[in-house]
Amino acid sequence: KAGVTQTPRYLIKTRGQQVTLSCSPISGHRSVSWYQQTPGQGLQFLFEYFSETQRNKGNFPGRFSGRQFSNSRSEMNVSTLELGDSALYLCASSHETSDGELFFGEGSRLTVL
Amino acid sequence: GEDVEQSLFLSVREGDSSVINCTYTDSSSTYLYWYKQEPGAGLQLLTYIFSNMDMKQDQRLTVLLNKKDKHLSLRIADTQTGDSAIYFCAERGTRYSTLTFGKGTMLLVSP
Numbered sequence: 520k521a522g523v524t525q526t527p528r529y530l531i532k533t534r535g536q537q538v539t540l541s542c543s544p545i546s547g548h549r550s551v552s553w554y555q556q557t558p559g560q561g562l563q564f565l566f567e568y569f570s571e572t573q574r575n576k577g578n579f580p581g582r583f584s585g586r587q588f589s590n591s592r593s594e595m596n597v598s599t600l601e602l603g604d605s606a607l608y609l610c611a612s613s614h615e616t617s618d619g620e621l622f623f624g625e626g627s628r629l630t631v632l
Numbered sequence: 633g634e635d636v637e638q639s640l641f642l643s644v645r646e647g648d649s650s651v652i653n654c655t656y657t658d659s660s661s662t663y664l665y666w667y668k669q670e671p672g673a674g675l676q677l678l679t680y681i682f683s684n685m686d687m688k689q690d691q692r693l694t695v696l697l698n699k700k701d702k703h704l705s706l707r708i709a710d711t712q713t714g715d716s717a718i719y720f721c722a723e724r725g726t727r728y729s730t731l732t733f734g735k736g737t738m739l740l741v742s743p
Contacts, residue, residue: 623675
């Protein structure tokens, strides 16, 4: 069974650009959530999608957005990139709320210059 | 809001047991998790425990949960150098699949 797949693994952007990250959850999983990991702030929750609906959102500016497709794949977008957006972006998938297992991908490491 | 606290660093000798501790504040947590992160990698799910359990054992890993004190621990028996990594404790509330993480404990295992 394939795990959570995130693409791209590494990318470099410049300030002001925008970026789109992709996450394919484990087959059969309908919940996808996104986290930002930085050395200073640790792991912070961005948003969660379930069956194409955003059902929870963290405390991030509107430049951070996401969506989920009918096949449960999810994308997140960051517009007008800032230096502080440099981070490891992690995606997690789970089957449903009542199931405890929650698996993460390897992450997309974004560097903003 | 919810908060999760962990000690930042633990150093042990190979073959010893390691105990990593975590405290949390959300009394309505449903699940509590332990993840392992190696350099440059994502989060590897080690184990998790449902909030109505006291203990869970999985090979070398033992999780203890004291719900009254909101204290979670991870014991690694016969610690190996390959166990050197950062270990994150996380709690999940009653709604959705959102996790609140601690800052992570760096475990260093010396030969």
